[in-house]
Amino acid sequence: MTLTTTRPSSTAAPVARKPAPSRRARVPYAFLAPGLLLFTLFLAAPIVYAGYLSLRKVKVSGLGLGSKSRTEVWAGLSNYTRSMTDPEWLPSVYRILGYGLVVVPAMLGLALLMALLLDAGRTRPGFSGFARISIFLPYAVPAVVASLLWGFLYLPRVSPFVYTLDKLGIHAPELLSSSWVLYAVANVAVWGGTGFNMIVLYTALRAVPTSLYESARIDGASELAIAWRIKIPIVLPSLIMTFVFSMIATLQVFAEPMTLKPLSNTISFTWTPLMKVYRDAFVRNDIYAAAATSVVIAVATFVLSFGFLKLVGRRAFNQEES
Amino acid sequence: MYKKLAPVLATLTAAALFTSACSSSGDKSDDAATSTEKVALTYWSWAPNMDKVVEGWNSTHPNIQVTVNKQDGGDPAVTKLLTAIKAGSGAPDVMQAEYQKIPTLVSADALADIGKEAGSLKDKFPAAAWNAVTLGSEAVYGVPQDSGPLMFFYRSDIFEKNKLQAPKTWDDYAAAAATIHKANPKQYLGTFSASDAGLFAGLAQQAGASWWGVNGDSWTVNINDAATQKVAGYWGGLVEKGVIDNKPMYTPEWNAALNDGTQVGWVSAVWAPGVLEGSAKDTKGKWKAAAMPQWDAAGPATGNWGGSATSVTSQSKHPKQAAEFVAWLNSDPAALKLLAGTANVYPAANDATSVLTTPPAFFADQADFYTIAAEAAKVTKPFTYGPNVNVAYSAFNDAFGKAAESKKAAAFTESLVTMQKATVDDMKNSGFTVAG
Numbered sequence: 001m002t003l004t005t006t007r008p009s010s011t012a013a014p015v016a017r018k019p020a021p022s023r024r025a026r027v028p029y030a031f032l033a034p035g036l037l038l039f040t041l042f043l044a045a046p047i048v049y050a051g052y053l054s055l056r057k058v059k060v061s062g063l064g065l066g067s068k069s070r071t072e073v074w075a076g077l078s079n080y081t082r083s084m085t086d087p088e089w090l091p092s093v094y095r096i097l098g099y100g101l102v103v104v105p106a107m108l109g110l111a112l113l114m115a116l117l118l119d120a121g122r123t124r125p126g127f128s129g130f131a132r133i134s135i136f137l138p139y140a141v142p143a144v145v146a147s148l149l150w151g152f153l154y155l156p157r158v159s160p161f162v163y164t165l166d167k168l169g170i171h172a173p174e175l176l177s178s179s180w181v182l183y184a185v186a187n188v189a190v191w192g193g194t195g196f197n198m199i200v201l202y203t204a205l206r207a208v209p210t211s212l213y214e215s216a217r218i219d220g221a222s223e224l225a226i227a228w229r230i231k232i233p234i235v236l237p238s239l240i241m242t243f244v245f246s247m248i249a250t251l252q253v254f255a256e257p258m259t260l261k262p263l264s265n266t267i268s269f270t271w272t273p274l275m276k277v278y279r280d281a282f283v284r285n286d287i288y289a290a291a292a293t294s295v296v297i298a299v300a301t302f303v304l305s306f307g308f309l310k311l312v313g314r315r316a317f318n319q320e321e322s
Numbered sequence: 323m324y325k326k327l328a329p330v331l332a333t334l335t336a337a338a339l340f341t342s343a344c345s346s347s348g349d350k351s352d353d354a355a356t357s358t359e360k361v362a363l364t365y366w367s368w369a370p371n372m373d374k375v376v377e378g379w380n381s382t383h384p385n386i387q388v389t390v391n392k393q394d395g396g397d398p399a400v401t402k403l404l405t406a407i408k409a410g411s412g413a414p415d416v417m418q419a420e421y422q423k424i425p426t427l428v429s430a431d432a433l434a435d436i437g438k439e440a441g442s443l444k445d446k447f448p449a450a451a452w453n454a455v456t457l458g459s460e461a462v463y464g465v466p467q468d469s470g471p472l473m474f475f476y477r478s479d480i481f482e483k484n485k486l487q488a489p490k491t492w493d494d495y496a497a498a499a500a501t502i503h504k505a506n507p508k509q510y511l512g513t514f515s516a517s518d519a520g521l522f523a524g525l526a527q528q529a530g531a532s533w534w535g536v537n538g539d540s541w542t543v544n545i546n547d548a549a550t551q552k553v554a555g556y557w558g559g560l561v562e563k564g565v566i567d568n569k570p571m572y573t574p575e576w577n578a579a580l581n582d583g584t585q586v587g588w589v590s591a592v593w594a595p596g597v598l599e600g601s602a603k604d605t606k607g608k609w610k611a612a613a614m615p616q617w618d619a620a621g622p623a624t625g626n627w628g629g630s631a632t633s634v635t636s637q638s639k640h641p642k643q644a645a646e647f648v649a650w651l652n653s654d655p656a657a658l659k660l661l662a663g664t665a666n667v668y669p670a671a672n673d674a675t676s677v678l679t680t681p682p683a684f685f686a687d688q689a690d691f692y693t694i695a696a697e698a699a700k701v702t703k704p705f706t707y708g709p710n711v712n713v714a715y716s717a718f719n720d721a722f723g724k725a726a727e728s729k730k731a732a733a734f735t736e737s738l739v740t741m742q743k744a745t746v747d748d749m750k751n752s753g754f755t756v757a758g
Contacts, residue, residue, distance in 0.1 A: 060753040064429045155575040265723035283716045
């Protein structure tokens with residue numbers, strides 16, 4: 001069975017053979033140096049710095065108005081306890097869990113459906129090219145711009161949809177009211193993300209040789225059965241990958257609610273965990289609490305994505321191989 | 323050959339990357355050496371046409387050339403400045419700073435004391451404005467530029483149609499709101515905006531509140547005091563009755579409502595004409611300005627919404643020249659004329675009344691516009707801002723957002739408890755001494 005997983009081949013190029021002189025042994029490190037340097041400068045160092053900041057705090061003396069009245073001191077874990085016991089923290093976590101339950105299935109479901117439809121129409125190339133691009137296009141729109149566009153469509157007085165529905169005598173719900181706002185934000189993310197996931201899944205489908213489908217068809221399988229029994233199992237690794245990406249994006253949702261925030265009463269400064277980080281750092285000017293929350297979010301993202309990969313890794317990949 | 327060169331190349335690439343990564347910062351602002359006489363200053367401001375005002379200075383002061391760097395607004399500019407202060411470089415020499423941000427900036431050691439250069443200007447400004455730049459101390463952290471006394475703006479045609487007068491008291495305002503909404507259920511006299519903490523602070527100021535205070539060596543926080551409770555309860559009551567709207571201001575929705583005659587009044591400040599001109603251009607000529615509705619008609623008072631000073635930052639290498647420019651900008655008659663006429667600000671200086679003779683274009687028919695504004699500026703109540711205004715304001719947004727959505731008056735007064743607690747907790751956590 002053909003499989004399109006890319007596993008890291010651990011011993012790809014035997015660079016340093018045993019008898020090589022010591023000078024040549026250093027060559028790979030020289031090659032690695034630019035990468036390592038960039039990694040250190042732009043990834044490792046900021047992470048370490050954030051970890052350091054999360055253990056510090058500012059101590060003000062007196063009224064805090066003189067020029068030397070602020071000193072930075074060690075804070076122990078107090079920033080962490082303060083962040084985690086903030087009454088707004090848990091609601092924001094629950095909120096993105098609900099948000100994820102809406103966004104991820106809707107986005108991946110739509111992406112899979114569209115990829116399968118495009119793939120089914122492989123024989124008519126003209127239309128599928130156009131369809132593919134138009135489905136992908138929203139992904140090219142920056143999240144902030146997309147949120148502004150949708151914001152205009154949500155506000156009753158400026159929305160052409162509400163206007164049309166109103167003329168038809170239908171009372172449209174207020175999409176930025178507390179009962180709808182989660183879906184309103186989720187919709188922007190689904191609109192923007194479906195295209196990307198569709199392309200990933202579609203590319204995986206394209207890698208499958210048509211002979212497979214032909215033989216299934218000869219065996220009497222319907223298009224639906226082919227999709228369900230052959231195509232979906234084959235793109236499962238891609239589905240898992242897109243799921244992990246979507247999960248990480250959910251944990252880090254920020255631009256959409258932040259842009260919609262000024263338009264409504266229902267999106268608070270701490271609507272999502274990352275918005276709380278932003279509020280602490282740039283509104284409250286407390287980068288120490290923000291660093292602590294960031295570290296918690298980073299660890300949670302790490303644990304969730306690798307935990308999930310470990311969980312499904314064996315089932316999804318190994319089963320197919322054996 | 324290639325194999326031998328490889329490590330060298332790799333190291334060179336790495337070195338190049340490293341230097342380019344590091345050299346991108348700190349390559350400006352120290353070009354004007356102190357030995358030469360010519361000095362270049364940068365000035366962050368978000369007032370419109372400020373570059374044209376500054377031209378008036380540059381043409382007469384060849385040795386102190388000021389470049390305006392246009393900012394998005396008060397909040398982003400402060401965020402940028404605080405980041406630059408933390409980083410140790412990147413701050414401008416001169417900075418527009420809203421009054422409510424000055425304690426925060428002083429507390430972060432971002433502003434220079436220009437008492438020596440500008441201290442003599444004290445008598446040229448109203449006491450409340452001068453107090454905002456000194457914080458009641460001997461130091462001077464800027465020169466007041468503009469002020470924003472609260473005023474009331476209304477659609478005179480709608481008021482006439484409903485046989486209403488401009489409200490003298492808040493009771494009148496409530497009655498007018500009810501009448502207008504009853505006559506046309508789509509129309510509102512105003513909205514309670516949970517995204518504009520500055521306006522709410524101004525309304526509380528009018529009622530006699532002062533959210534922060536200094537008592538010896540400790541701060542006091544009085545957000546949940548009787549005056550603010552009165553204001554919160556009043557607006558909560560109007561929202562609960564449904565006679566005013568509960569949606570935030572400064573949204574496309576609100577702009578459309580002002581323009582199509584759904585919002586027929588606005589409690590705002592002296593700078594409102596500029597906003598109305600942009601948002602409600604189809605209603606030109608139908609608006610009128612009036613003094614604020616009062617709690618006590620016998621003792622008129624008002625609050626402030628907006629207004630800013632011009633400060634010299636602590637990173638400036640030429641604080642003396644910068645202070646000279648700041649003093650000129652906000653007190654020289656020629657500069658005041660430019661500020662009022664070109665940058666459309668309402669100068670804080672006492673002399674400003676002489677340059678403000680014609681009403682703003684959007685209120686062209688109201689000859690007494692600036693007389694009303696000057697009266698308002700005179701009765702502005704004192705108000706002290708604290709070192710963590712942003713914390714209080716963001717707590718306001720979240721708590722009052724929920725309250726406005728729930729449309730319950732009780733939730734409005736309850737929100738003040740949340741605001742007070744968030745503000746005090748934050749100050750205590752930073753180590754400020756907070757009394758009470």
